[in-house]
Amino acid sequence: MKEEHVSRRNFIKTVGVAGMGSVLARSRAIAQTPPSPAGTPPTVPLRPFGKTGVKVPMLALGGIFDISTNQLVLQRALDFGVTYWDTANSYTNGNSEKGIGMFFEKNPDVRKKIFLVSKAGGPHTSERMNSMLDLSLQRMKTDYIDVFFMHGIRDGAELTDEMKAWAEKAKASRKIRFFGFSSHGDMENSLQAAAKAGWIDGIMLKYDYRLMHTDAMKAAVDACEKAGVGLTAMKTQSKESFNLENEADLKLGGHFVKRGFSEHQARLKAVWENPQIASICSQMPNVTVLAANVAATLDKTKLTNADHAALRLYARETCSGYCAGCAHLCEAALGHNVPVADVMRSLMYHHGYDDVGLARETFTRIPESVRRQLAALDYSAAERACPNRLPITRLMREAAELLG
Numbered sequence: 001m002k003e004e005h006v007s008r009r010n011f012i013k014t015v016g017v018a019g020m021g022s023v024l025a026r027s028r029a030i031a032q033t034p035p036s037p038a039g040t041p042p043t044v045p046l047r048p049f050g051k052t053g054v055k056v057p058m059l060a061l062g063g064i065f066d067i068s069t070n071q072l073v074l075q076r077a078l079d080f081g082v083t084y085w086d087t088a089n090s091y092t093n094g095n096s097e098k099g100i101g102m103f104f105e106k107n108p109d110v111r112k113k114i115f116l117v118s119k120a121g122g123p124h125t126s127e128r129m130n131s132m133l134d135l136s137l138q139r140m141k142t143d144y145i146d147v148f149f150m151h152g153i154r155d156g157a158e159l160t161d162e163m164k165a166w167a168e169k170a171k172a173s174r175k176i177r178f179f180g181f182s183s184h185g186d187m188e189n190s191l192q193a194a195a196k197a198g199w200i201d202g203i204m205l206k207y208d209y210r211l212m213h214t215d216a217m218k219a220a221v222d223a224c225e226k227a228g229v230g231l232t233a234m235k236t237q238s239k240e241s242f243n244l245e246n247e248a249d250l251k252l253g254g255h256f257v258k259r260g261f262s263e264h265q266a267r268l269k270a271v272w273e274n275p276q277i278a279s280i281c282s283q284m285p286n287v288t289v290l291a292a293n294v295a296a297t298l299d300k301t302k303l304t305n306a307d308h309a310a311l312r313l314y315a316r317e318t319c320s321g322y323c324a325g326c327a328h329l330c331e332a333a334l335g336h337n338v339p340v341a342d343v344m345r346s347l348m349y350h351h352g353y354d355d356v357g358l359a360r361e362t363f364t365r366i367p368e369s370v371r372r373q374l375a376a377l378d379y380s381a382a383e384r385a386c387p388n389r390l391p392i393t394r395l396m397r398e399a400a401e402l403l404g
């Protein structure tokens with residue numbers, strides 16, 4: 001892994017005074033980092049992406065925002081070496097991909113510096129993948145995508161021979177360099193299947209300080225590492241998503257303020273401690289968040305045992321407000337008729353990320369006939385099956401009311 005030191009002065013020059021103020025407010029630790037060789041700009045360290053031979057920045061720009069109207073974030077990301085850009089066909093009705101296309105059109109030399117990822121939602125048939133890929137290429141004004149993902153798979157059974165053949169053909173046509181999938185639910189199952197399949201280059205998975213310590217997740221990540229699959233973590237903040245800020249949040253924030261960085265930066269650091277994770281894809285819709293996350297990559301302060309204990313305590317105290325994505329448990333209890341985990345994800349975007357648009361977008365991908373009956377169903381079997389004891393009945397009714 002490439003490691004770079006950064007001087008405070010160089011960092012201020014790059015972030016700008018306003019950005020630096022907010023970074024320093026969140027991260028006293030950046031001021032303690034040793035100086036870099038004169039004139040070296042601070043850029044995010046790199047890590048290998050599986051066996052692809054490509055190194056990617058350990059922080060990736062998540063593009064779930066209207067990039068057309070916020071081009072500045074892309075420019076600042078470039079300045080910091082955040083050259084792994086992630087988007088999807090569906091984000092902000094295409095304005096995420098179109099915004100990247102606008103930027104490439106104005107800055108034609110930039111495309112070759114970017115590790116560009118996009119994703120196509122299901123159903124994952126060759127025909128649909130062809131049309132989704134062509135749409136992404138056209139919107140982003142590029143003739144290739146570095147990694148093209150099947151968006152949001154739930155099961156290794158989705159790694160079909162048809163998709164394998166499609167990926168080989170798309171690579172041969174040079175429209176994509178690598179292929180893989182993203183997964184928000186039952187991630188361990190899909191990771192194990194990918195490691196066995198041998199034709200998956202990269203995976204973006206829900207992965208955070210809560211999930212990373214389970215035996216199933218550790219085994220799945222080990223299997224992918226052995227198979228040379230590049231892993232990108234997403235949803236790493238894993239805040240307690242369904243209740244308003246509570247005492248546990250305040251306690252966690254207080255602990256890390258004394259340590260000189262924010263609890264957000266601490267959650268990122270916890271995931272980066274695992275070198276098997278190539279990068280964290282973070283939703284950074286403005287320069288302040290981007291600068292704070294970049295500061296966390298450059299800061300050399302390690303999490304202590306007390307820091308890990310604070311995160312574990314928070315995870316325990318707030319688990320009833322956190323959906324772990326173990327959809328096979330609650331959904332099996334309901335005869336696989338209701339996508340409980342997708343509804344929980346919609347609510348997470350609404351409450352945890354304050355992103356009503358994305359919450360609605362995710363919710364409306366559930367078939368209308370299912371959405372219509374959500375508020376009326378009996379979820380007691382799902383609640384019994386849920387290891388986190390989520391109040392599923394209350395949350396399903398809330399989702400139907402807020403997003404329906």
Ligand code: SF4
Binds near residue numbers: 344385386390
């Ligand atoms: S609702 Fe519970 S069982 Fe279902 S995916 Fe979330 S945490 Fe797992």
